[in-house]
Amino acid sequence: MALLSDLINLDLSDSTPKIIAEYIWIGGSGMDLRSKARTLSGPVDDPKKLPKWNYDGSSTGQAPGEDSEVILYPQAIFKDPFRRGNNILVMCDAYTPAGEPIPTNKRCAAAKIFSNPEVEKEVPWYGIEQEYTLLKKDVNWPLGWPQGGFPGPQGPYYCGIGADKAFGRDIVDSHYKACLYAGINISGINGEVMPGQWEFQVGPSVGISAGDELWVARYILERITEIAGVVVSFDPKPIPGDWNGAGAHTNYSTKSMRDEGGYEVIKKAIEKLGLKHKEHIAAYGEGNERRLTGRHETADINTFLWGVANRGASIRVGRDTEKEGKGYFEDRRPASNMDPYVVTSMIAETTILWNKS
Amino acid sequence: MAQLSDLVNLNLTDFTPKIIAEYIWIGGSGMDIRSKARTLAGPVDDPKKLPKWNYDGSSTGQAPGEDSEVILYPQAIFKDPFRRGNNILVMCDAYTPAGEPIPTNKRCAAAKIFSNPEVEKEVPWYGIEQEYTLLQKDVNWPLGWPQGGFPGPQGPYYCGIGADKAFGRDIVDAHYKACLYAGINISGINGEVMPGQWEFQVGPAVGISAGDELWVARYILERITEIAGVVVSFDPKPIPGEWNGAGAHCNYSTKSMREEGGYEVIKKAIEKMGLRHKEHIVAYGDGNERRLTGRHETADINTFIWGVANRGASIRVGRDTEKEGKGYFEDRRPASNMDPYVVTSMIAETTILWNKS
Numbered sequence: 001m002a003l004l005s006d007l008i009n010l011d012l013s014d015s016t017p018k019i020i021a022e023y024i025w026i027g028g029s030g031m032d033l034r035s036k037a038r039t040l041s042g043p044v045d046d047p048k049k050l051p052k053w054n055y056d057g058s059s060t061g062q063a064p065g066e067d068s069e070v071i072l073y074p075q076a077i078f079k080d081p082f083r084r085g086n087n088i089l090v091m092c093d094a095y096t097p098a099g100e101p102i103p104t105n106k107r108c109a110a111a112k113i114f115s116n117p118e119v120e121k122e123v124p125w126y127g128i129e130q131e132y133t134l135l136k137k138d139v140n141w142p143l144g145w146p147q148g149g150f151p152g153p154q155g156p157y158y159c160g161i162g163a164d165k166a167f168g169r170d171i172v173d174s175h176y177k178a179c180l181y182a183g184i185n186i187s188g189i190n191g192e193v194m195p196g197q198w199e200f201q202v203g204p205s206v207g208i209s210a211g212d213e214l215w216v217a218r219y220i221l222e223r224i225t226e227i228a229g230v231v232v233s234f235d236p237k238p239i240p241g242d243w244n245g246a247g248a249h250t251n252y253s254t255k256s257m258r259d260e261g262g263y264e265v266i267k268k269a270i271e272k273l274g275l276k277h278k279e280h281i282a283a284y285g286e287g288n289e290r291r292l293t294g295r296h297e298t299a300d301i302n303t304f305l306w307g308v309a310n311r312g313a314s315i316r317v318g319r320d321t322e323k324e325g326k327g328y329f330e331d332r333r334p335a336s337n338m339d340p341y342v343v344t345s346m347i348a349e350t351t352i353l354w355n356k357s
Numbered sequence: 358m359a360q361l362s363d364l365v366n367l368n369l370t371d372f373t374p375k376i377i378a379e380y381i382w383i384g385g386s387g388m389d390i391r392s393k394a395r396t397l398a399g400p401v402d403d404p405k406k407l408p409k410w411n412y413d414g415s416s417t418g419q420a421p422g423e424d425s426e427v428i429l430y431p432q433a434i435f436k437d438p439f440r441r442g443n444n445i446l447v448m449c450d451a452y453t454p455a456g457e458p459i460p461t462n463k464r465c466a467a468a469k470i471f472s473n474p475e476v477e478k479e480v481p482w483y484g485i486e487q488e489y490t491l492l493q494k495d496v497n498w499p500l501g502w503p504q505g506g507f508p509g510p511q512g513p514y515y516c517g518i519g520a521d522k523a524f525g526r527d528i529v530d531a532h533y534k535a536c537l538y539a540g541i542n543i544s545g546i547n548g549e550v551m552p553g554q555w556e557f558q559v560g561p562a563v564g565i566s567a568g569d570e571l572w573v574a575r576y577i578l579e580r581i582t583e584i585a586g587v588v589v590s591f592d593p594k595p596i597p598g599e600w601n602g603a604g605a606h607c608n609y610s611t612k613s614m615r616e617e618g619g620y621e622v623i624k625k626a627i628e629k630m631g632l633r634h635k636e637h638i639v640a641y642g643d644g645n646e647r648r649l650t651g652r653h654e655t656a657d658i659n660t661f662i663w664g665v666a667n668r669g670a671s672i673r674v675g676r677d678t679e680k681e682g683k684g685y686f687e688d689r690r691p692a693s694n695m696d697p698y699v700v701t702s703m704i705a706e707t708t709i710l711w712n713k714s
Contacts, residue, residue, distance in 0.1 A: 036547030
């Protein structure tokens with residue numbers, strides 16, 4: 001009703017200096033996002049000036065009932081596209097009262113890697129292509145698919161338009177604007193090969209910021225699907241068979257790769273990634289073996305191969321990069337449900353810090 | 358319809374100095390809130406300047422038909438988030454024409470306790486965590502639950518997001534902004550462990566103001582659910598079985614507790630609360646025995662235990678308070694349907710005025 005949205009959309013800046021801060025954290029499964037809100041006495045733009053908070057870890061599988069407090073450390077601020085005004089979203093990570101990161105806190109170790117001077121001076125850039133699938137609530141079948149059946153085979157849907165080819169664009173477009181409003185570096189969107197599947201890209205972001213921005217972009221997406229009455233899935237192979245999976249390809253470059261002679265640096269980096277293929281794959285998302293089959297634009301999970309313009313490769317180098325002798329490469333292995341803190345820091349660690357023994 | 362909301366949202370300040378005052382009181386059950394409106398000649402910001410009024414007590418179970426006038430004494434003013442402009446909400450309490458508080462008027466006795474000089478000088482602060490459940494109209498089954506069935510077990514819903522985990526956020530967010538607009542000290546909101554259950558917190562509020570603010574926050578909530586076509590329940594155990602109940606945890610501190618050495622004052626206060634456990638429990642809300650079972654983050658109703666960071670205790674002390682040697686404690690016993698005038702004044706009376714004989 002009009003009156004409910006009048007209240008939700010109230011601009012409080014005329015009535016009070018107070019603002020609302022929505023603190024966001026990752027729950028016990030490593031993929032469930034949680035959040036709660038608190039009132040602050042005035043606008044804040046520096047995460048260091050935000051108070052720490054705590055939550056009931058026994059309700060998220062992150063602490064026992066008799067010692068349930070988990071502490072939230074604010075790490076990054078974004079504008080709240082739902083409450084607008086001076087209200088903010090705050091990406092946090094989680095610690096014990098003694099100050100230790102809890103086991104599901106992957107940001108802490110990633111931040112350490114990114115603040116290593118060797119890594120810092122290489123200014124690592126990330127562009128993450130987040131794919132996801134929209135499902136109808138209660139039946140958990142993809143949006144736009146017939147009840148108990150399948151749409152026509154893949155072909156018309158990639159970047160398609162029309163009521164018979166694109167399902168859920170209002171969610172995708174509001175997400176795009178909401179992320180831009182929030183201050184997230186969202187660089188684009190497109191409809192994907194499987195109907196009901198979409199992609200957005202975040203980047204270029206530097207270091208730890210890539211993870212912060214992707215997690216908040218995921219949060220905003222699930223809040224939007226909540227409004228739309230639709231479920232979002234980050235499963236890497238939501239429908240078995242001749243239907244594409246969902247990945248989170250990670251584009252990557254360092255200062256050396258972007259400078260003259262960068263192509264040689266890229267080749268050396270890819271070689272190191274190949275030597276650590278198994279370790280990376282283990283950290284690139286649960287259920288990825290259902291997706292990395294060697295078909296549907298993937299390389300088989302047990303194979304490491306790279307190539308220029310090769311979408312069937314583990315790592316793809318763009319033709320531009322080859323031609324100009326510098327640029328970036330795309331790691332196509334991560335699944336849509338990967339943790340960007342883990343993946344981005346691991347790529348930096350392997351390519352910059354790790355030495356082939 | 359566009360025209361109805363145009364009228365509801367008319368800004369009268371350009372046409373008339375008159376304002377509308379909505380007088381609010383508590384009805385015969387002790388939990389039903391009633392209100393009616395009157396026109397005043399111009400803006401008023403001091404409750405003492407508002408006229409007393411009266412209502413038909415025989416229609417609310419508060420007076421006999423042949424002598425039905427109950428007198429309303431205005432006690433606190435808030436901005437009206439529904440009518441906006443200079444219009445106001447007025448929290449009142451109820452008296453006989455002879456000037457005696459009627460039996461359901463709990464504010465009068467509470468105000469006496471809070472104006473006792475011993476209590477006044479301790480400046481008692483309250484933070485109340487009001488939990489509540491949203492129910493589908495007519496069937497009175499929780500919002501978002503399948504018809505005639507149950508959702509998946511508790512786990513994903515606490516602070517959760519997404520159409521399959523959070524039900525009714527638009528009500529919660531509209532309520533947050535409406536209360537801030539009204540001038541209520543609402544300090545935060547979060548989704549609760551049971552799906553369809555939510556919580557908001559009011560505080561820190563001093564003395565009698567805690568009760569006024571919580572009652573008006575409840576009023577605003579029920580007016581908002583009315584707009585949304587949803588029913589709000591303050592029952593402490595709306596669904597029996599493996600589903601959390603709803604409480605109104607009361608956080609409390611005095612000046613002595615907030616200062617150096619406060620932790621000792623807190624421990625003495627908790628000891629007194631333990632000695633009066635039965636008296637407090639009786640006043641902490643009807644039906645609480647269905648909720649305080651010792652499971653689902655409660656302590657059994659017949660047991661008094663306190664602990665640091667222990668959500669299974671009657672009274673919980675936060676880790677920060679223990680560490681800093683001063684702070685506040687949380688009485689987790691009150692049910693969601695408690696009367697804040699009764700609970701806040703009783704805690705003050707027991708901890709400040711009562712002496713162990």
